């Protein structure tokens with residue numbers, strides 16, 4: 238009896254605190270997807286970018302992705318698909334003013350470039366501007382959530398929400414709690430992840446969390462095999478797709494994510510953990526990055542791509 242009373246008051250307080258207004262900072266590859274899936278779930282999104290031109294590009298990429306989702310969801314009724322796209326887009330408001338964008342926010346998800354100094358500057362400004370109840374999260378791939386949160390006065394209301402690329406397709410959300418993230422914040426993150434259709438797992442604030450801590454060494458060993466001449470990149474990719482059931486081989490995935498990103502992660506972890514041989518930098522990847530060959534986004538990485 239007393240249990241059911243407690244349960245009711247807990248769920249009432251959760252319902253009262255449900256996240257409805259989300260601000261996403263950064264509308265690149267990840268931020269555009271995060272904004273899209275949040276709006277698809279019926280929540281209001283403010284999407285912040287550095288200028289109007291980038292916002293326009295973000296808007297186009299969300300429209301393209303939404304059209305793919307609509308085609309799948311409403312294949313027998315295209316008019317409903319059009320309505321879905323229009324309504325979802327209508328819930329996303331673009332902004333170039335991060336300070337104003339957080340005034341009404343229940344949750345802020347940061348997805349700007351992977352640079353600790355730039356993230357620190359942003360969160361310092363947002364912390365001063367946002368209501369004390371606003372929850373903050375970073376989508377960082379490789380940095381420490383605690384270190385990012387250290388410049389704010391809301392370390393208990395700060396955690397990691399790590400999405401996967403492409404966000405509209407990948408079902409996983411890693412919810413990261415630091416030793417200072419409160420239980421209430423953690424529960425709110427888990428509930429929010431579920432509300433936008435993701436399957437949440439929890440991980441401590443350790444380098445790479447779960448997926449990247451396993452994926453990066455795997456990818457690095459594949460590159461070492463190629464550098465030793467054991468097998469070609471194409472054959473390693475074919476082997477891992479047909480022999481291990483991966484949707485993409487390690488070189489295709491590397492080109493898809495961006496070699497600049499994986500190289501940055503590896504170098505950062507090598508600097509932090511120089512004794513760990515898994516994170517030794519990769520000569521072929523460093524060379525490609527120095528030549529501006531970042532993978533699909535630049536037209537060439539381990540493979541060549543037609544520029545659209």
Ligand SMILES: CCCCCCCC(=O)CC(=O)SCCNC(=O)CCNC(=O)[C@H](O)C(C)(C)COP(=O)(O)OP(=O)(O)OC[C@H]1O[C@@H](n2cnc3c(N)ncnc32)[C@H](O)[C@@H]1OP(=O)(O)O
Nearest residue numbers: 302305309378401402403405406452456484485491494499
């Ligand atoms: C090296 C490690 C370094 C880590 C660096 C940091 C990175 C991180 O922090 C975390 C990460 O994100 S790690 C990367 C995780 N992502 C992956 O592993 C993707 C693996 N690839 C795939 O799942 C499929 O090839 C994929 C889904 C991408 C494409 O599938 P297909 O090859 O079958 O191609 P499609 O037929 O075009 O697509 C399949 C269905 O998905 C829909 N779709 C794809 N992209 C979409 C998008 N952007 N928006 C909306 N819908 C999308 C597409 O419509 C299709 O749907 P169906 O028609 O129903 O099949």
Ligand SMILES: NC(=O)C1=CN([C@@H]2O[C@H](COP(=O)(O)OP(=O)(O)OC[C@H]3O[C@@H](n4cnc5c(N)ncnc54)[C@H](O)[C@@H]3O)[C@@H](O)[C@H]2O)C=CC1
Nearest residue numbers: 263264265266267268286287348349350351376377378402
């Ligand atoms: N690329 C990937 O597969 C994944 C990346 N991540 C993480 O997500 C974050 C974003 O990565 P991507 O979307 O790949 O990068 P991206 O380079 O595609 O997008 C970053 C966007 O942030 C914008 N930006 C930079 N500074 C800003 C600021 N102060 N205010 C507002 N916007 C700003 C840039 O204009 C750019 O459009 C990084 O922390 C990355 O580690 C996480 C999961 C997967």
